[in-house]
Amino acid sequence: MSKLRISGVSRTFPPAGGGKAVRALEPVTLDVADNDFITILGPSGCGKSTLLRIVAGLSQPTTGQVLLDGEIVTRPGPDRGMVFQSYTLFPWLTIKENICFGLREKGVPAAIQNERAAFFIERVGLRGFEGHYPKMLSGGMQQRTALARALANDPKILLLDEPFGALDNQTRALMQELLLGIWEQDRKTVLFVTHDIDESIFLANRVLVMSARPGRIKSDIAVNLPHPRDYKIKTSTDFARYKAQLTEEIREESIKAMIAMQA
């Protein structure tokens, strides 16, 4: 059985200011296997973030439903951990307190909270920064904390909405390796939204390409690169082949998106 089933999920935004209703997402149907790592690749404004927000329960689908382990998603919950593109650490909490936020909300005893926080702080390489406030940390460190915060809740699925989008290239590459390393060890189910082709191939077992708005899944490409992967794989010929294929796919959609924007 699939871990996550998205069936016929679409989203239409109600008309604003006398305009027409805008369809952001065509009905999408998708099955995600347990422990799979899927990236959703699409041009800006294609509705990929909308789809992820619906899975998170932060937006409601206009039609269709999302099932996680056979249960219908109606609202956000700790079984679906999310990392956002914007920096969403709570600025009034220290790094450790941020990571413990979900555990504390669940009523987990303090001793266990400390133990789990220490484990994940180590995991994302932030030892020594437990007592720092988010403002004192770089963007990359903040996103590592956000990842640790989501993982500390032990979610069934991890949803990542362009989490490294605001980072510089070098930091981004390191963050990809960190995330992939964690996945290779822990085998979580991951849905990762991005517009970066390299990122989508490097991380995924399966890349879903979305069309320009209204978004739909245009192609579903299996990435058969061996694990564990490291940065060197990005310069391999296999990688280049995937990249060539995806570049064609996405370019077509980006052009469409641009024309639609000008119209």
Next chain:
Amino acid sequence: MGDLFEPLRPLSPGRRTALGIAGFCLFFALWGAATWGGWVKPLFLASPARTLETGIELFVTYNFTVDIGVTIWRVVGGFALAAILAVPLGILMGAFKPIEAMLEPLVSFARYLPASAFIPLLILWAGVGEAQKLSVIFIGSVFQLILMVAVIVGSTRLDLVEAAYTLGASRRGIVFRVLLPSSAPHIAEALRLVLGWAWTYVIVAELIGASSGIGHMIMDAQRLLDTGQMIFGIFVIGVIGLISDFIFKAANGRLFPWYAMK
């Protein structure tokens, strides 16, 4: 020197302090020039030295300390009553839209009712005692504060609220662990501002039907045409305001270290 006037260029702390003091010096110099230079008659404006002299006299012979104490107690009392009601109500309005929809128009209307216009009515209701003084300050501050707190809480970053939901926060958790801590330093800032306004209301309240307080002293001084005492009274208010501002800022820095960080 030319570099100092580059737009938005920051100043060193030393220069900042020096220029702040220079501003005060300029003020006293102009005042001194106007009075000692004979441009203004002493009847209308006392000289700096005369003002200081009458000020000392106020403390020594007229027990001005008691007046200051009474005024401070009125401001703090009326302001505290306003804060006790306004902060929770503002939080409720900011967090829950039905409450906001019901109360916002009413409070916005009440905000424009001038506190000083209530004084005759309040004297009728509460006499000329302390209750009336506190009421003036309460009416002057409470509506402003409710709206400010409601706006602060209502403008909590939505992405933080969403992040908290995905971490399993309940509605209660959202209010107590996101809305409140994120708003707290801004609410403290609003309290600091409104306390400043409360000082203007207290003096207005003391100008009418009072037998003590800084405002009462200023009224008495007017009967005797003692401009020195009047100016000194106004100065004392300014100094107290400056001190309370300083205390508030220091306390905020202590309470919310994450907020002051750059």
